[in-house]
Amino acid sequence: MAVVGSILFAFYAVAAVGIMAVFGTGVLPLVLVGSVLFVGVQYKVGKWAALRSVGAEDMPEARYPRIHERVEQLSAGMGIDKPTLKVARMGVPNAFAVGRKGAGVVVVSEELIQLLDDDELDGVLAHELAHIANRDVVAMVLGQGIASIVAIAAQWVVLLTGDNELADFFLAIVVGQVVQLLVMVFVLAISRYREYVADSDAKRAIGGGDPLARALEKISSGNRRANDSAVDEQVNALCIFGEGSGLAKLFSTHPPVEKRIERLRG
Template sequence: MRHPSLVARMAVVGSILFALYAAAAMVAYAAFGLPYPIIIALSVLFVGVQYKIGKWAALRSVGAEDLSEDRFPEIHRQVEALSDEMGIEKPRLMIARMGVPNAFAVGRKGAGTVVVSEELLRTLNDDEVEGVLAHELAHIGNRDVVMMVLGQGIASIVAIVAQWVVLLTGDNDIADFFLALVVGQIVQLFVMLFVMAISRYREYVADSDAAGAIGGGEPLARALEKISSENERAQESAIDQEVSALCIFGDTSGLARLFATHPPIEKRIERLRN
């Protein structure tokens, strides 16, 4: 196995998420009398729609456009070589103006898309850009985007079932409606704790895979330092918040780190250099 630690963590988190989903399915069966095959089919449809809409919304939110091979031949060459090295198909390449240097990947193996910001290309040198691209390709190769959507889908399903339980067991008045909203949010946050924990570890794995593909971690470490510095100088925009879970950079402090999609930037840099 390429990443035994990741497999072990995924087994634990996956078991917890499956248990929560199974509990929600049993509650849905008891409350609505829906057969389990229908519950499973509706769940798959829900997650599938969430995946499609999420990919479309992420690209639309940044105004991403195709990255011209005539204007950026070096980037296309880098991605083609890295894709061959990592054993994946070359993804679609797009560019966007995000206000800060950043990059993110959406999609899955064979149907992936990597978006880089204009600011990223202006800020980083060729080796550093290659490190960032390798990181995003690692996310596609490791199916990280699909796993995140699946985790978020389960969290949403469990939250919806919890809301209906409150409504069906209450007096069905306005107070129960607001209570259901609060309960749904709390339940979803609880489930997302497990999803975010595995997301943070997957960032370390993507960094490691990128370093292996480009022959060392120093270019990506330097890229993260520059990206972090530029983000500190720029104010966060609404666009950055919408796609923050997909971007290469993400950092929070205090209790908010429990719900962060990325580990602290300084720890990533330290690991890359060690």
């Protein structure tokens, strides 16, 4: 985690040096302030977009009293405020968390509530609360922000150092995409690691790993059977389940479900 995080900030430092080399050292305060604003806007817009993309609505406490009660108990045990609870029809059994401590939101799909037993649902809720308690959403937005900033910096360096406006424009687009993809490899490595940590914290919170392991098995089967889903690619990074195969594992937000289950039951 420390090594990958250091590499990410090294990318950012290189981008900042590149900008200063082109524009001069006087732009350093602007680079720093602009970066903070950029990540802040990305965080706010990303939270709104994630909730909107799945049509999340407030979860009525009168209809889901047990979920509200368990989230309150688990939140107290993790030392965080009870997050806002929302429910959505995603087309797949899933859940995700957005926000930070004191302003978190947990979204649970109706399909998940119908699929899981109570103790299995507790494991999923604890996993999502662990993401909020560990500030994982903020960390992911920061990583994605660094990737975007580095890509933008690379594009400007190409544009301002070239001598053919049209060719440099297309080259800048290609360079920006390649650089962003490279940085995102490290961001996604962090994401996969944080999933293991959230699983471990959930296991401790509910007193055992088997309920969450069983939930993951059911969710995995439910996702494979689903033909249509309201979960887009950006929200998938926040969900309880999501993985790739082959080379796609390098760009997956989640580790293989089999390894997660093995760790939970180990």
